[in-house]
Amino acid sequence: MELGKQDPVTGRTTTGHEWNGIEELETPIPRVVSFFLAATILFAVLCWVLYPTWPLGWTYTKGLLGFDQRNVVTEQVAAADAERSVWTAKVEQMSYANIEADPQLMHLVKETGRTLFQDNCAACHGMEATGGPGFPNLAAKSWLWGGEPEAIEETIRVGINSTSEDTRVSQMPAFGRDGMLQADQILNVVAYVRSLSGAAPAAGDADRTVAGKEVFEANCSACHGEDAKGSHDVGAPDLTDANWIYGGSQQAVYTSVYSGRQGHMPHWDARLSPLTVKLLTLYVHTLPEARK
Incomplete structure (x- = not known):
């Protein structure tokens, strides 16, 4: 080098x-x-x-x-809270009917409610509130416990089969597993129930529907009603519409009858403020319009 x-x-x-x-x-x-x-x-x-x-x-x-950036953020948050309190105070004081009759106020409610729903409820009910296997489609208006704002608020607040002392309680018996119905009876009532919603019949369903009606009247009508329209008192779904929580196929309905169902929804009163619960109630009550 x-x-x-x-x-x-x-x-x-x-x-x-x-x-x-x-x-x-x-x-x-x-x-x-x-x-x-x-x-x-x-x-x-x-x-x-x-x-x-x-x-x-x-x-x-x-x-x-x-x-100090912390002071800047604190001031910005305080300003946003002050601006937001102008209309949230109205929401807290007004009735559900009066709020929904105010287009300007409902515009703010829907925007805020959508964010709250996606943050707290979408994990189960989906981003568009259309549900999924085991979780109701809230946009379909097929209510288990009633679709009035007060009923929706109560469901959000106390949950279903939750740990709240005031929880709504609902459970479908396991007719097959617990020996209340024989396999042939279950197949019959499954055929009948699926026929109520206009589902395409499976092989052999046509011969089972009449016998299935008798099984339904003897075992299922106490909760679902003689007309199978369901009951808001016990959270029993309407079996005559096309909305299925666990699926409407022959196998899915058979599993529901055989093994029973016990849905679960957490209670939100300990986590969310009364204002937040009210905003979510208004959002859910006005679905699917609230999604637009």
Whole structure:
């Protein structure tokens, strides 16, 4: 390695490093790089002096400007709360009917309610409140416990089969597992129940429907009603519509009758404020319009 050798082409000296006959020139750092490096150092020093920077264990340097981002955020949140309280105070004081009759107020309620729903309810009921296996479609208006705002609020507040002392309680017996019905009887009542909602019959259902009606009247009508329209008193679903919580196929309905069902919804009164529960109630009550 030869130090200080002069390159015959450029006239610059080399560093003495060579790779496969290629020698490295002693090229100075471009001035623009030095300029930006110096500017960056100057900017950093100014920030150290002007803004809160250095932790001192129990405190920190406040900076000459006295700027504090935490105070800025606190002020912004306070301003937003003050602006929001103008209309939330109305929601707290007004009845459900009067709120829903106020288009401007309902616009704010729907926007806020949608966010609250997605944050708290969408994990089970879906982002669009259309439900899924085991979770009701709230946009279908097929209510288990009643669709009035007061009934919806109560369901949100105390839950279903939850740990709340005031929870709504609902359970469908396991007619097959517990020996209340024989397999043939279950097949018969499944055929009958599916026929009520207009579901496409499975093989052999046509011969089972009449016998299934007798099984239904003897075992199921106490909760679902003689007309199979359900009961809001015990949370029994309407079996005559096309809305199935656990599915409307022959196998799904058979499983429901054989093994029983016991849905669960947590109670939200300990987690959500009364205002939040009311906003969610209004959002759910006005579905699917609230999603638009």
